[in-house]
Amino acid sequence: MKKLTFYPGCSLHSTATEYDESTRAVFEALGYSLEELDDWSCCGASSAHATDHYLSIALPVRNLVLAEKEGVDEVATACAACYNTLRKADHAVRTGDPAAVKANDSLVDVMGQKYAGGVKVVSTLELLSRPETLAAIKQKASKPLRGLKVAPYYGCLLTRPAEAVAFEDPEQPTSLDRVLAAAGAEVVRWSWKTECCGASLALSRPEILKEMARRIIVAAREAGADVIATACPMCHANLDGRQSEIADLKDHPVPVYFLTELLGLAFGLKKAPAWVGKHLTESRSAVRAFIPAGKVG
Amino acid sequence: MSVALVPSQTFLHEVQSHSGQPISLCYQCKKCSAGCPVGFAMDLLPHEVIRLIQLGARDRVFAANNLWVCTGCKTCQARCPNQIDAGQVMDSLREMALRAGTAALAPKGRDVNVKTFHESFLSTLRLFGRSYDLGMIGLYLGRSRAIGEHMGLGLNMVKKGKLKYLPERVHRMGEIRKIFAKAREKR
Ligand code: SF4
Numbered sequence: 001m002k003k004l005t006f007y008p009g010c011s012l013h014s015t016a017t018e019y020d021e022s023t024r025a026v027f028e029a030l031g032y033s034l035e036e037l038d039d040w041s042c043c044g045a046s047s048a049h050a051t052d053h054y055l056s057i058a059l060p061v062r063n064l065v066l067a068e069k070e071g072v073d074e075v076a077t078a079c080a081a082c083y084n085t086l087r088k089a090d091h092a093v094r095t096g097d098p099a100a101v102k103a104n105d106s107l108v109d110v111m112g113q114k115y116a117g118g119v120k121v122v123s124t125l126e127l128l129s130r131p132e133t134l135a136a137i138k139q140k141a142s143k144p145l146r147g148l149k150v151a152p153y154y155g156c157l158l159t160r161p162a163e164a165v166a167f168e169d170p171e172q173p174t175s176l177d178r179v180l181a182a183a184g185a186e187v188v189r190w191s192w193k194t195e196c197c198g199a200s201l202a203l204s205r206p207e208i209l210k211e212m213a214r215r216i217i218v219a220a221r222e223a224g225a226d227v228i229a230t231a232c233p234m235c236h237a238n239l240d241g242r243q244s245e246i247a248d249l250k251d252h253p254v255p256v257y258f259l260t261e262l263l264g265l266a267f268g269l270k271k272a273p274a275w276v277g278k279h280l281t282e283s284r285s286a287v288r289a290f291i292p293a294g295k296v297g
Numbered sequence: 298m299s300v301a302l303v304p305s306q307t308f309l310h311e312v313q314s315h316s317g318q319p320i321s322l323c324y325q326c327k328k329c330s331a332g333c334p335v336g337f338a339m340d341l342l343p344h345e346v347i348r349l350i351q352l353g354a355r356d357r358v359f360a361a362n363n364l365w366v367c368t369g370c371k372t373c374q375a376r377c378p379n380q381i382d383a384g385q386v387m388d389s390l391r392e393m394a395l396r397a398g399t400a401a402l403a404p405k406g407r408d409v410n411v412k413t414f415h416e417s418f419l420s421t422l423r424l425f426g427r428s429y430d431l432g433m434i435g436l437y438l439g440r441s442r443a444i445g446e447h448m449g450l451g452l453n454m455v456k457k458g459k460l461k462y463l464p465e466r467v468h469r470m471g472e473i474r475k476i477f478a479k480a481r482e483k484r
């Protein structure tokens with residue numbers, strides 16, 4: 001078992017526990033053990049970023065200092081929003097952005113030391129899409145997702161701003177496509193892969209958010225997809241949560257899965273049906289063929 | 298109605314230095330607006346905000362809803378041929394409006410909810426070091442009175458066990474409190 005230091009972030013501990021559990025289970029099946037970064041705190045998410053530049057650096061960087069204190073040089077996260085926030089703060093400090101350097105200096109007073117710039121934050125999607133991992137996924141997929149037409153949805157946080165976060169072409173990412181294909185799914189081509197779903201407006205402007213979600217989901221359906229796959233808990237909450245309130249979708253919803261849930265189904269993991277049962281849009285029937293008999297319902 | 302504009306560089310310089318964005322380089326190619334996913338709900342398109350900043354039209358920039366509804370998705374930043382991050386400009390305008398704290402720069406109508414949401418989120422974060430959805434939603438709904446539009450979603454989330462009753466708390470809360478105290482000093 002290879003040890004991986006893991007930053008779960010708040011969503012994986014609350015609204016997206018199915019993503020947390022499926023990530024741990026899938027990585028374990030692939031030979032990794034995920035160990036949580038001790039005493040991690042919230043990265044500040046969109047609210048720090050949107051209102052207070054100091055907090056948007058100090059809150060995420062606290063976690064990078066924790067990692068350095070533990071002597072860890074790589075931290076993996078499955079949440080696209082945390083990934084984005086941690087990477088942006090890391091990039092700002094490393095490239096010498098004056099406000100970020102000042103905010104980092106202030107952490108000496110808070111934690112006894114500041115961030116030295118020695119931690120690589122990686123997305124679990126990037127880890128899954130490495131060639132050797134793709135080969136392992138193919139091997140593990142005892143129930144390949146044959147015939148399941150999936151729209152790979154990346155959203156904004158894994159791709160932009162490219163200089164701080166992108167690990168592949170930001171306009172035409174393919175990592176999720178490749179992972180899904182390795183699990184045997186049929187990946188559809190569509191042009192809404194990196195469109196923003198409006199997550200930061202979820203509570204404050206639901207009418208705007210619903211229109212943004214509607215356009216993405218309808219585009220997936222029109223491209224021939226039965227389901228959507230994502231690696232972001234914000235995107236999942238938005239695309240999954242409001243379909244019953246959207247006229248174009250309420251009678252023909254399109255289930256949205258975390259990438260790791262689909263991998264769990266392909267691996268034949270026993271808990272996979274329970275994970276997809278937590279979605280607000282009914283998500284079991286579309287993957288019924290991959291659920292072991294007696295597990296449906 | 299026509300609005301007389303007296304071009305002024307003061308506002309341009311203020312926003313350029315706050316955001317670190319080379320706003321004066323914009324030549325109105327509109328790529329930012331073409332890709333903006335929230336354009337349909339904005340009073341002005343992103344390239345128009347940039348132009349008005351160049352012209353020093355401070356009041357028109359702050360009267361528009363753009364700084365409150367921009368999601369920070371950075372599509373504009375990815376596409377701009379002049380490396381202008383219009384999303385970062387919106388962040389700066391929002392921070393300037395919040396710092397000023399004046400009625401003139403405060404959000405209006407439904408845009409108030411954007412401010413209320415961020416404040417509610419950061420309140421629970423200050424208390425626990427991690428976000429606490431139930432507490433945050435309670436604060437937000439209490440302040441915004443927007444319960445009607447979230448009732449269905451909220452009930453479904455409770456049914457599926459997506460809202461935890463108890464918050465998680467960071468052990469070294471002193472560090473979190475210090476970070477928030479420092480943020481307040483900077484204002
Ligand atoms: S993309 Fe850049 S140069 Fe073009 S209009 Fe927008 S800000 Fe101006």
Ligand code: SF4
Pocket residue numbers: 329332333334335336343366367368369370371372373374383384385387
């Ligand atoms: S960051 Fe804001 S202005 Fe830029 S494309 Fe996204 S929503 Fe539009």
